[in-house]
Amino acid sequence: MKESAQPAGTFIFDEIRKRAESHWENLWNDQKPVVLVGTATCGRAAGALDVLQAVKEVVKNRNIECGIFEVGCLGHCYAEPLVIIRKPGYPSICYGHVTPVLAENLVTNLILNDDPSLEFVLGAFEGNDLIPSFSDFPRAQYEKRIILRNCGRINPDEIEHSIAQGGYQSLVKALRMKPEEIVEEIKRSKLRGLGGAGFPAGEKWEVCRQSQGEPKYLICNGDEGDPGAFMDRAILESDPHSVIEGMIIAGYAIGARQGYIYVRAEYPLAVQKVQNAIRQAAEFKLSGENVLGSDFSFDITLFQGSGAFVCGEATAMIASIEGKPGIPRHRPPRLATKGLFGKPTVLNNVKTLAYVPRIVKNGAEWFSQMGTEKSKGTAVFALAGKVVNTGLVEVPMGTTLRQLLFQVGGGITKGKRFKAVQIGGPSGGCLPEEALDIPIDFDSLQERGAMMGSGGMVVLDEDDCMVEVARYFLDFTQKESCGKCTLCRLGTKQMLDILEDITKGRGKMEDLETLEELAEDIKIGSLCGLGRTAPNPVLTTLKYFRDEYEAHIKEKRCPALMCQSLMAYYIIPEKCARGCDACVGTCTVEAISTDKKRRIKVIDQEKCVKCNTCMVACPPQYNAVVKLSPPDRLPKPK
């Protein structure tokens, strides 16, 4: 670092920062209450916009003086919509499962009547004597929020919120360093690509920096196509500036003038937030011509992905940005030497780039002391499926799956038994109970046949059929295969046909061998990651849950009672309450009627579409609706 004259940009940024901090102070001081409503996509799905409206109205009607603003995703998706109220003298209190009516009451109770409505409290932000804070939660000792630190706490539409929280300070620091020094710092930190493959980021940067060819490009991969993953969406919706800052620093380090951020069109809110963030960064002279008065210039363009999973693959993404169908090409040449428009290009995931400002700020040592020997830092996971605390979590690498699912995730819903966890989407695998004690890092997961992937984790319980899950993923990859490689195009189709036969009770034992053979062939005969990893869900389920495949084939029975062709719904006459009509009323196809003689409910198997509605509707004290497999176990009507 040069000690000489005041480096360019510092003065301008100091002004910006002072303004941002006083703006934040004004909002978040201890004079006036503040209400925050989480309005990321999952909050909206749960009704957050109506809640926001209700808050605005009650504040207006009751003449309450308070600030209201929208925030992103706190990660507690299971409790959406979330409202956070801060009143001077109280900690910031977060309420969960808020409805518009409840929101009105919470606001008036706390702000006007000093009643914190303890029964609706999820937790407090700060430690205090009144309410358990989030850091007192048992899960807090496993979590470490670095990438997610601002998510749900700032308004993603206001760059000043981000700056007041330390945003763009690393950019100022980076501009004072030589680009090579930044590359070296990232290399020393051992940051690995958090998009799933785990390639060392610093190495990519170095090759690109040293490559001949101008202009160079930087691409941020936000094409989170894995079904079951939503980390990148949440980050882009909740704290887009951390990613933008990372992009600008990366651009400076590798010597790029132009950056692209590729976001899926299926994430309209993320697209909107990113667009806004790009505009604001340019307005504040943090990007564009002469960033902060330096001689470095960097423009960022948003590119909307058009719904092709394969575009998450680097070379396919480049084809897509060039305006072509997203078909991967052979590597080498590596992107770092020959990428977008044939020029040296670095492509990093959203989370990798969000980490860059932190590493620049705190240094490589700070980063590399977290995590394991070969995987440093933290990992962000999206927990979904049959787990209590669905949502986003960030834990240091090396945390075990068991800690993540049971301590942080709160275990399995409805007291059911854990069966498997699906990690890494269509490229990953299903790990059983006995694999839960392995540490989460790039290499351990791969050894077990799964992979880190982008970080989607779907928890499966005893009601999930592993053959059906494997069929589901094959169906997905088969549809998403771009068709370039024969084995990926036709091999996955063949595997899918076999799996469909098995789930319909038409499988043969020799099919299992064919599946394994095909899987190996597809792995060898495919060019890109999509094909090479497509068989993973089948291979891992065959490895860990072979008995389920055999039950389907030999007994025509689905042990989890999930495969629709192999099961039927039945109402146990002894348990059915005579006067209750819940199932009859809710049946979506009028397949349930009352047997006049015995005055019990009977399902017409011909009409039944197996939609599970009656099972949900049957009151728990009767619990009369059951699933049977194989269907010929159904008692014959008398």
Next chain:
Amino acid sequence: MVGEDLEIKEKIKILFERIGNKRENLIPILQQIQEEFGYLPPDTMLEVARFLNIPEIDVYSVATFYNQFRLTPPGKHSVRVCMGTACHVKGGHITLAAWQRRLKIESGETTPDREFDLDTVACVGCCAMAPVTVVDKKVEAKADPTRVDGILLQFQLQKEKEDKVNN
């Protein structure tokens, strides 16, 4: 139809003026045409090819490669059933079947009265709210078959109300 065609032509002319004719603008151009008309009318694809000075087949190959683009007019309301993993294990396929049964169309089709079009989407990233369906850009959480009926009833009531006002 002639009037409609002219209108389409006018609109894309304005769009072309806004965006440059570089090859890499193909996907953004198609996205904006779809945003405007709800689908890619065949004539517009020809216009795009001419504007970018590329073979027509290149436009068609991009339009058919990506799931986002549709070549037929959409319904008044769009229904997108999420087929993500979390939705699947919580019954996304059952939800899809319920939509198909109620609307009497298959995925990828539009109802004969052009009220609804039904399609699937790989994952909308609302996995914690599974199973979800995106109805007219609004994400409906926990959309099971009963909720499907509820959503349809809402539309029906709204339509009856509108009809009453109009008559």
